[in-house]
Amino acid sequence: MSGPTLYVALVAFGVVVGVASGLLGVGGGTLVVPFLTLAVGFSQHSAEATSLLVILPTAIAGSLALRQRGVGDLGLALRFGVVGAAGSVLGALLALALPASTLKIVFAVFVGAVGLRLARDGLRPDKQVGA
């Protein structure tokens, strides 16, 4: 894929990612990273870096929507996130220090674990989701 075809595919896949995350709260990086490596041919590092840039506007849009509805405390969330940002720099530096093949295996284990947890949640009949 190249040029305009690739761009149409990217936007279309973006819609799929958005629907999945809107429905399940999962799907940002979990879907974008495998799509970019398997379908578009990105390196694992570039896919992860680009995925974070897709996640950012989605998190902003979601947070603003929640604030309009009066859910949560955005100020506290941002302060909480600034603490997390230190961890994020550390994580990214660790990823950059790892070879792509190792990082890909670590990522695969993560996606598998997320998948198993979702399936388990879906199969558990008695679980009530808090309002």
Place this chain on the structure above:
Amino acid sequence: MRVTLGNPATSRRARLQALGLDSKLLAIGVGGGVLSGLLGVGGGIVMVPLLVLWAGYAQRKAHALSLGAIIPISVAGIATYGVAGEVRWWQAVGLAAGSIVGARIGAGLLARIDERVLKVVFGTFLVGVAALLGARG
């Protein structure tokens, strides 16, 4: 005699409390951040359950807290990968444009869909993706 004034641990706690944070939030934030930077994901998959089960937040509040935290967390990750020249800007813009539209559609579908079936189907799909990634790794 116990002298707490000027105790570094106590004053650190006081500073955290002034920001509305405690040691549990600190640990969850750093943990979610490391996962986000390492794997290029938001980190909510780890932060939300910990906020609910360990820190005692209600589900909706935990969700909002995690989503807001992803903003500074992803900015820091993007900056770090950006310095290394790994960010592909225009591909991200295309995906993000679609994703923002899709998120609205997904949120609208939420009330009309059997979430359990969807979780099983999507979870199974992700396990397949993991196997494919492992095979190509």
